[in-house]
Amino acid sequence: MSVTTPRGFRAAGVAAGLKSTGKPDLAVVVNDGPDQTAAAVFTSNRFCAAPVIWSRRAVADHRLHAVVLNSGGANACTGEAGLGDSAETAHHLAEQLGVDDHDVAVCSTGLIGERLPMDKILTGVDEAVVGLSGEGGMDAANAIITTDTHAKTAVFQGDGWSIGGMAKGAGMLAPQLATMLVVITTDLSLTADQARAALTASTEVSFNRLDSDGCMSTNDSVLLLASGASGITPDTDEFTAALAEICLNLGHQLLGDAEGSSHDITIHVVNAASERDALVVGRSIAASNLFKCAIFGNDPNWGRVLSSMGTTDAGFEPSRVDVSFNGVMLCRGGEIGDDRALVDLSPRECTVVVDLHAGSEQAIVWTNDLTYDYVRENAEYSS
Amino acid sequence: MSVTTPRGFRAAGVAAGLKSTGKPDLAVVVNDGPDQTAAAVFTSNRFCAAPVIWSRRAVADHRLHAVVLNSGGANACTGEAGLGDSAETAHHLAEQLGVDDHDVAVCSTGLIGERLPMDKILTGVDEAVVGLSGEGGMDAANAIITTDTHAKTAVFQGDGWSIGGMAKGAGMLAPQLATMLVVITTDLSLTADQARAALTASTEVSFNRLDSDGCMSTNDSVLLLASGASGITPDTDEFTAALAEICLNLGHQLLGDAEGSSHDITIHVVNAASERDALVVGRSIAASNLFKCAIFGNDPNWGRVLSSMGTTDAGFEPSRVDVSFNGVMLCRGGEIGDDRALVDLSPRECTVVVDLHAGSEQAIVWTNDLTYDYVRENAEYSS
The missing domain is CATH 3.60.70.12 (L-amino peptidase D-ALA esterase/amidase)
Incomplete structure (x- = not known):
């Protein structure tokens, strides 16, 4: 096929x-x-x-x-x-x-x-x-x-x-x-x-x-x-x-099958003022090495999600942003939400939902975690 | 003191x-x-x-x-x-x-x-x-x-x-x-x-x-x-x-003292049309995980330097760019230059010089390599 x-x-x-x-x-x-x-x-x-x-x-x-x-x-x-x-x-x-x-x-x-x-x-x-x-x-x-x-x-x-x-x-x-x-x-x-x-x-x-x-x-x-x-x-x-x-x-x-990855991460940005804003936010998170290392360590580190988003010019009020990991809202209104201990990151699939409360547009960006094996493959393989 | x-x-x-x-x-x-x-x-x-x-x-x-x-x-x-x-x-x-x-x-x-x-x-x-x-x-x-x-x-x-x-x-x-x-x-x-x-x-x-x-x-x-x-x-x-x-x-x-790093990398972009262009190019290279993994592996991977630069809007002709690693010009005019084997990346200090041949401005950006220890520290340390 x-x-x-x-x-x-x-x-x-x-x-x-x-x-x-x-x-x-x-x-x-x-x-x-x-x-x-x-x-x-x-x-x-x-x-x-x-x-x-x-x-x-x-x-x-x-x-x-x-x-x-x-x-x-x-x-x-x-x-x-x-x-x-x-x-x-x-x-x-x-x-x-x-x-x-x-x-x-x-x-x-x-x-x-x-x-x-x-x-x-x-x-x-x-x-x-x-x-x-x-x-x-x-x-x-x-x-x-x-x-x-x-x-x-x-x-x-x-x-x-x-x-x-x-x-x-x-x-x-x-x-x-x-x-x-x-x-x-x-x-x-x-x-x-x-x-x-x-x-x-x-x-x-x-x-x-x-x-x-x-x-x-x-x-x-x-x-x-x-x-x-x-x-x-x-x-x-x-x-x-x-x-x-x-x-x-x-x-x-x-x-x-991405080199050395142990998690497939779906970043779903919702209620954005525009699809472009949703994409900008999603990509900033997907590009954060600290976030990707945290997921590798099964750590639902929502602070690293916020600190990545905070570098963008997307339309949102920091004090209104919600962030969920696998369905648990760890950050509510830009502040501490539910208990991190409720999140299970052991499965390969991981979904982070970011609610900007700024409109009705959305976008999904996919990425992987950053692992020892990623470093090994790319330190050893000359491309 | x-x-x-x-x-x-x-x-x-x-x-x-x-x-x-x-x-x-x-x-x-x-x-x-x-x-x-x-x-x-x-x-x-x-x-x-x-x-x-x-x-x-x-x-x-x-x-x-x-x-x-x-x-x-x-x-x-x-x-x-x-x-x-x-x-x-x-x-x-x-x-x-x-x-x-x-x-x-x-x-x-x-x-x-x-x-x-x-x-x-x-x-x-x-x-x-x-x-x-x-x-x-x-x-x-x-x-x-x-x-x-x-x-x-x-x-x-x-x-x-x-x-x-x-x-x-x-x-x-x-x-x-x-x-x-x-x-x-x-x-x-x-x-x-x-x-x-x-x-x-x-x-x-x-x-x-x-x-x-x-x-x-x-x-x-x-x-x-x-x-x-x-x-x-x-x-x-x-x-x-x-x-x-x-x-x-x-x-x-x-x-x-950056987390887990094994190389200090100086990226010196010279002969740029503007300081801004030199900075944009330097930062694109410093942000490349593939480049940083290569340096960790002591691999003078100039292809990863070019592929990072190629994503920017800085003023340069790809066919005129020279790239040197620790003084050895591995890429000359956008093509294969001197032998990679001449480069010794075993010291902690590593200098990459990118000559844009587009002007007379310059900038230096500093970064580190991407290592196992970086991943370990940031997977284990919740920040």
């Missing part, structure tokens, strides 16, 4: 030798049509990687025939030479598929600041093309993971149509995307505008509201490929809702 | 029983004049603690006769009752000194969201007043520490005058101050304007450029007390330079 669940798609994942472990590290996803409609969202980091530059150009005409993805090297901060490597990778796959170079997107993830071993990449592409199959989605999902402990896929089954997705990412998960590669496929027939609008709306309420560690990557890419093989043209709202569900599903899998 | 080094000051530090360990936890500093000129800088956190609210009012007339400081409880998020506690503390000391309540500042640090045990506070004030002495500065410095491993003091010796300072703070060190209490004394005769301008300028280039963990506290206070006991009126520039030196000295002591 993955990117090859919708009709019209083939995929493969192979071990090209980019990872020193010998594990799969190169994937290809092909859209056999009849449509090749595509949309994409990329990192807004100014040091975006060569494959992002390439793919942004490739998708500019709202059309993609295939995507080649590799782990084991980000091809970021590699200058003109790196851009040439992405172009060559696309060209190599395009030639074998008999399509235009600019109908091939390229995604890379791994260490920043090193050139890719192009001989291995090109040989890997050859091998992947031979292995392309309508059952290859899981192999592709396995080939794009890095520090992830498992592959992430999701499927939405509509009436006569479906959406499939795969994602990788286990750190650098931050607002405005992350070290995250996502490919979503559907056999619906979409206009370019439908694809773009639905993807933008869906990422805004899902991937863009994950903040695992506040770090924005150079390589984040979310691609949507529509084959039209179902022959069905969807209602835009229905499709957007289904796509958002897939994005949220994949997003929560990323968060649940 | 501390706040009682300048003439005209007495201090004391006692164990009032606020800390469960029985260690000293209450300090008093008295300015015997002849002047009682004062200036102060406080946290900009909107959830500022009761003692901050009290002290901001007390210093509004540029005059303070004494300061009472306690560790073992922040008196933050305690509402009107907490504000009453700060007022009562000030009143109690003022009465014994025969001064006005509003000539007494109050500073508190410790756990947020709990009332102070006022009986212990008041008894402690009584004991401290009895113990006041011209040699009491070190006792006072010892009584204000929390997770600090040692007291922090500094002295600047001028020609016939001096400045003395004490500071506490070992976490929540962030831009716009921190969980930081600082008292600085001088026997110079200052005008209110001189005191205010010098303190503002000095904190801007010292405490406000420390970012240990990105978290802003509810209780930060920096107080400057001038007794005029030397009879000397200083040149404003000379005094500001000396005061800045004291603030930098204390700031670096705070950073060197």
Whole structure:
């Protein structure tokens, strides 16, 4: 159940030798049509990687025939030479598929600041093309993971149509995307505008509201490929809702597998004057190392929630703010509320509700706790 | 060598029983004049603690006769009752000194969201007043520490005058101050304007450029007390330079003792279009958990420097940026530079220089690495 669940798609994942472990590290996803409609969202980091530059150009005409993805090297901060490597990778796959170079997107993830071993990449592409199959989605999902402990896929089954997705990412998960590669496929027939609008709306309420560690990557890419093989043209709202569900599903899998985390934290800011205010407050809390360490220690430390919020310009009166941890209102009207001892933070899921009493808007931000293992993985893994 | 080094000051530090360990936890500093000129800088956190609210009012007339400081409880998020506690503390000391309540500042640090045990506070004030002495500065410095491993003091010796300072703070060190209490004394005769301008300028280039963990506290206070006991009126520039030196000295002591840190990191951003741009870039790097974990792992991970900078709106061309770690230019023109293996990150001191090639302005931001011990201390210590 993955990117090859919708009709019209083939995929493969192979071990090209980019990872020193010998594990799969190169994937290809092909859209056999009849449509090749595509949309994409990329990192807004100014040091975006060569494959992002390439793919942004490739998708500019709202059309993609295939995507080649590799782990084991980000091809970021590699200058003109790196851009040439992405172009060559696309060209190599395009030639074998008999399509235009600019109908091939390229995604890379791994260490920043090193050139890719192009001989291995090109040989890997050859091998992947031979292995392309309508059952290859899981192999592709396995080939794009890095520090992830498992592959992430999701499927939405509509009436006569479906959406499939795969994602990788286990750190650098931050607002405005992350070290995250996502490919979503559907056999619906979409206009370019439908694809773009639905993807933008869906990422805004899902991937863009994950903040695992506040770090924005150079390589984040979310691609949507529509084959039209179902022959069905969807209602835009229905499709957007289904796509958002897939994005949220994949997003929560990323968060649940975030490097070294022991808690998944939902920060729900309610009764804000605006959605923007709710988001600003939610993100300030999600970005607080002290708060995240406290959750790791199963400490419902509402003071660290307030001290984070207090740095924002969101509209609220400090003396009216309520804060609940897992349903217990520890802070009422900006002051001491119910007893901390009533809160059980031993489950992995933790929900903090912040009531601003300033309006009727709301937003949810998701994050993780800050743990020994996060530090260990990011002190030892060079990315 | 501390706040009682300048003439005209007495201090004391006692164990009032606020800390469960029985260690000293209450300090008093008295300015015997002849002047009682004062200036102060406080946290900009909107959830500022009761003692901050009290002290901001007390210093509004540029005059303070004494300061009472306690560790073992922040008196933050305690509402009107907490504000009453700060007022009562000030009143109690003022009465014994025969001064006005509003000539007494109050500073508190410790756990947020709990009332102070006022009986212990008041008894402690009584004991401290009895113990006041011209040699009491070190006792006072010892009584204000929390997770600090040692007291922090500094002295600047001028020609016939001096400045003395004490500071506490070992976490929540962030831009716009921190969980930081600082008292600085001088026997110079200052005008209110001189005191205010010098303190503002000095904190801007010292405490406000420390970012240990990105978290802003509810209780930060920096107080400057001038007794005029030397009879000397200083040149404003000379005094500001000396005061800045004291603030930098204390700031670096705070950073060197930051919770669980194993590296002191200096981020020097040069050739920026403006000082603001240099600061924005420096702070984005100092706020990156991935960068800070890498330094803990002795990994000169310049990719994480670039990916942090890439999230800012500072004026620079990504393809012109150079990044050096301890003198080795690992990134040249936004691309791979010299060999990482040339960098030795085993010393505690680490310097990252970022050359934006966009102008002639510069700024320095200081931070720490992110370590197991940081997580441990902040998961276990409830603040």
